[in-house]
Each structure stands twice: as C-alpha cells, then as structure tokens.
Amino acid sequence: MFNKILIANRGEIALRIIRTCKEMGINTVAVYSTADQDSLHVKFADEAVCIGPPPSKESYLKIPSILAAAEITNAEAIHPGYGFLSENAEFSKICEEHDLKFIGASPDSIARMGDKAVAKDTMIKNGVPVVPGSDGEVDSYEEAKEICKDIGYPLIIKASAGGGGRGMRIVEEESKLKQAWDTCRNEAETAFNNPAVYIEKFVTNPHHVEIQILADQHGNCIHLGERDCSLQRRHQKILEESPSPLMTPELRNEMGQAAVDAGKSVNYEGAGTVEFLVDDDLNFYFMEMNTRIQVEHPVTEEITNYDLVAEQIKAAAGLELEDKPLKMRGHAIECRINAEDPAHNFRPSAGTINVFHTPGGHSVRVDTHAYAGYKIPPHYDSMIAKLIVSAPTREDAIKRMRRALSEFIVEGIKTTIPYHLQLMDDENFQKGTFNTKYLENEFKFNPEI
Structure with a gap:
C-alpha cells in the first residue's frame, strides 16, 4: 500500500479523497492555486504545495508543477479526482514514466474511451449496444449529409473529444444541418483543440x-x-x-x-x-x-x-x-x-x-x-x-x-x-x-x- 498520495485536484473531491486516505493510514499532499489557499482540502491534508495562480491552465492543469510537487514531497502516487487531468491520457503516461502511480485508468484505456468515436467502435466490436450513427469520425459536410440521410432525423452531432455538454448539436431536419455542423466543429476546436465530430441518431426523451x-x-x-x-x-x-x-x-x-x-x-x-x-x-x-x-x-x-x-x-x-x-x-x-x-x-x-x-x-x-x-x-x-x-x-x-x-x-x-x-x-x-x-x-x- 502507498505511504503518501498527492491529490491533483481541489475543493470537495480533494477533501473526499483525503478523508479516505486518512482512514487507510495514507499520508496526503494537497496542491492548490493561490485562489484556494484557504480551502479546507489545504487545511486537512498532511502537506500542501502551492502550484500557481488561479487560472486552471496555470495551476491544476499544469503538469510540470504537479510533478514537481510530487517530487519534493516524495509522493508515490497521484489521485486526479474528477475533472482537470483525471481523464488526460498524457498525464497518466507521464506519471508512469516518472515512477508515480496514477490512481485511475491506464493511458491506453483513457485514450480509447476518451475519444468517443473510438469508444463507440470498441463497444460495437465487443457486442455492447450502441446508438445508430456514423462509423467513427465524419471528415466532411458532404459525408455528413449522406450519413444523416441513412440515419434519419432527429440526430445529434458530437465532438469526439467532448464532454460537459460542450460540442453537441441536435439537428431536427436537413435544412439545419450545415449550421449545426459548422457550429459544432468550431466549438470542438475552441474547447478541445480538436474539431473532429461524429454523428448519432438522437434518442427522443431518453x-x-x-x-x-x-x-x-x-x-x-x-x-x-x-x-x-x-x-x-x-x-x-x-x-x-x-x-x-x-x-x-x-x-x-x-x-x-x-x-x-x-x-x-x-x-x-x-x-x-x-x-x-x-x-x-x-x-x-x-x-x-x-x-x-x-x-x-x-x-x-x-x-x-x-x-x-x-x-x-x-x-x-x-x-x-x-x-x-x-x-x-x-x-x-x-x-x-x-x-x-x-x-x-x-x-x-x-x-x-x-x-x-x-x-x-x-x-x-x-x-x-x-x-x-x-x-x-x-x-x-x-x-x-x-x-x-x-x-x-x-x-x-x-x-x-x-x-x-x-x-x-x-x-x-x-x-x-x-x-x-x-x-x-x-x-x-x-x-x-x-x-x-x-x-x-x-x-x-x-x-x-
């Protein structure tokens, strides 16, 4: 069992993880941005390390700062909680390379399940029921039009790297397809740095x-x-x-x-x-x-x-x-x-x-x-x-x-x-x-x- 775990998160979930670690006899390291210096997860951890200013990309998403905090505190493992880096395959891989146990899925599992088009294809191959839709990512509007004719309306366009309700557009009829296509791809590019999308039949009132x-x-x-x-x-x-x-x-x-x-x-x-x-x-x-x-x-x-x-x-x-x-x-x-x-x-x-x-x-x-x-x-x-x-x-x-x-x-x-x-x-x-x-x-x- 681990002697010390660093929690690469904040707030409620960081405190939740700290509680279980204490009950298991495991020492904890909290990381925090300057905006969170008075947060309870900082108070109740055994150690705490400031990793940057308030913006997430300069603190909770900054992998080098988190790795440095783990190194100086001699943490053996990192628990990512939810959000932030919890489903980041690259972070999981980097932890592996630095002899830090990532308490979560392997880089390969995260990558395969994180890309929704790949995940869907994996489920089809393993006999898990999926919503009818495109075979993976759709590369062009012309291809999208043909796929939508086969699927039938209403349908939904989704960002392959999406999450949290972003990069999704419901299309009720063909006349609204082009605008939804352009909007969804632009939003996916902005939010996830990846414009790839796929298309599914929209299940009404699911x-x-x-x-x-x-x-x-x-x-x-x-x-x-x-x-x-x-x-x-x-x-x-x-x-x-x-x-x-x-x-x-x-x-x-x-x-x-x-x-x-x-x-x-x-x-x-x-x-x-x-x-x-x-x-x-x-x-x-x-x-x-x-x-x-x-x-x-x-x-x-x-x-x-x-x-x-x-x-x-x-x-x-x-x-x-x-x-x-x-x-x-x-x-x-x-x-x-x-x-x-x-x-x-x-x-x-x-x-x-x-x-x-x-x-x-x-x-x-x-x-x-x-x-x-x-x-x-x-x-x-x-x-x-x-x-x-x-x-x-x-x-x-x-x-x-x-x-x-x-x-x-x-x-x-x-x-x-x-x-x-x-x-x-x-x-x-x-x-x-x-x-x-x-x-x-x-x-x-x-x-x-």
Whole structure:
C-alpha cells in the first residue's frame, strides 16, 4: 500500500479523497492555486504545495508543477479526482514514466474511451449496444449529409473529444444541418483543440442511466448497479439517484453485464462509469465511458456500502477485488448544490459565504469544502456541496431530502437549494416519470416561493 498520495485536484473531491486516505493510514499532499489557499482540502491534508495562480491552465492543469510537487514531497502516487487531468491520457503516461502511480485508468484505456468515436467502435466490436450513427469520425459536410440521410432525423452531432455538454448539436431536419455542423466543429476546436465530430441518431426523451464498475489489475471486473442521472439542464446533471426509478432486475443484469464487457474490452483498472441512454421501451445504448471517479459516486456508496475511493486506491496498489454478490439496500439521492441563482437562469454567484449551516440527522451526508467566511473563487466549477440522503424506499428518501434541504442554510450568495426544494414537491419527480429533457421543457421553477 502507498505511504503518501498527492491529490491533483481541489475543493470537495480533494477533501473526499483525503478523508479516505486518512482512514487507510495514507499520508496526503494537497496542491492548490493561490485562489484556494484557504480551502479546507489545504487545511486537512498532511502537506500542501502551492502550484500557481488561479487560472486552471496555470495551476491544476499544469503538469510540470504537479510533478514537481510530487517530487519534493516524495509522493508515490497521484489521485486526479474528477475533472482537470483525471481523464488526460498524457498525464497518466507521464506519471508512469516518472515512477508515480496514477490512481485511475491506464493511458491506453483513457485514450480509447476518451475519444468517443473510438469508444463507440470498441463497444460495437465487443457486442455492447450502441446508438445508430456514423462509423467513427465524419471528415466532411458532404459525408455528413449522406450519413444523416441513412440515419434519419432527429440526430445529434458530437465532438469526439467532448464532454460537459460542450460540442453537441441536435439537428431536427436537413435544412439545419450545415449550421449545426459548422457550429459544432468550431466549438470542438475552441474547447478541445480538436474539431473532429461524429454523428448519432438522437434518442427522443431518453433516460440517462449509468453503471458503476470496479476493476483490478488481475482481470477482474464487477458492477455496482446503476445511477439515474436524467435530471439535467444544458447537459449538466442536477440530481442523481440510485436505483433508477425505471429499472427492472432483468434490465440491471443486462446493462451491468454490458458495462463489465465494456471495461474488460479496454483492460480497465479502477473505478469507472459506463453511461447509457435508455428509451421508453427499455432499450439501452452505450453513450460514453468516464474513466474516473464521478461527482455522483456517493449515491452508489450509500446503497452498496462500498468506499469507491478506497477501491480505486486498492486497485492501483495491485490488490485483488473482493468477489462478493451485489447487494443494493434502499434508495439514495444526491442534490448538487451550486453557487448559482436559479431565479436568473442559473447565473453564477461568486462571493463570500456569510452563513453556512449544513443539515444532519440519520442517513444525511454532506460533501463540501465550503464554510462560513469562505470566498468562492470565480475561476472554477460552481458546485459548493453535494447533499446525499438514503432511506429504505424512494418515497422516504424524497421526504428525507426535502427535510435536509430545508435545514441547509447558505447566506451571502445565491444557491440552487430553492430549486431542489421545489423539485422534491414535483409530481412527476415523485412518480419517477421524467427524462433528460424534463427540467428544460416541463419543470417550472417559481422564484417567488
């Protein structure tokens, strides 16, 4: 087992990793930008190293600075968390070359799954269901036109190197194809330095269901059930839960096996998530694989009693997975608490938190790096906390979440807490009858309540 791990991340996820490391008896090194010098992950790590100014490209994305921090602190491994360098194949490779264990997927796995066109081709070869679409990247508009005629509308153009909802355009009819094609490629070039795109049939009103997998260095791979991430706006997840309201035991077995097959096809190591679209007839299609820990991993932890970060570390250290039957107990829900104003189109709300009171009670978990007096830097993601509850049934979990949200007091900035409170009272959410377009097309937030 490792003696010391450097966490190449910030905020909530860095603090989350530090907690598990402490429980495992592993020393930790935090890295931070000058904007994060007062963050809790800096305070609670055993050591902390400043790696640059606030912009991510000059700190959390600057590989030489992170490697230097690992060298001067004698860290043996690097945990990348999520975001930043967590799915950067080059970073994984450089760590390997510097005798630093990258706690995550191999460079080859990241590269194969990170390029969505290659990932799709890999899934086809391994018998995993995929959405009908182009055979890999599409190089020209003329080729795109012909492919779209075969696929049929509506369809979606996606950046091969995309993520986070960027580099995606839905096309309803051929007359709108050229503009969407040009816009998507330009956005892909700007955001990812790669204009390559591919085309898929657009599944109308889909559910977004993902499967958590774990794999070790000995060829073992298991799944830990599903998370439903259908409640989104602008392709950004708002709320996640497990089990999924539309799941059946048969579908879970099928999707779970498909996810395991996906992991084995790239010799995967560590924790990963295979994401699927599921239509109303319960047909499922591979969408992408995230080769890292997910923001929403706590809902799986709460119903399976696994510590996913601990499992990542064990896998990286060469330990073999424990082979035991999957047991999913009860229901868990996670609400992402963002520093945004839902009354004004989710406008970012950076500033100083004056009051920060977190909820408690039975089966209530808050993962956060924020506190009263904390100044939210404008340079990074707006999420300041994750509120997770679990209960024996989905109905009880909703009631518990409503209670917990009502206890969560944040003053000095605007947050998404009022939005989540109204969502708990929404009839369609309570019945589980929603899809990825529900929040944007049907749910109405009332800022006056």
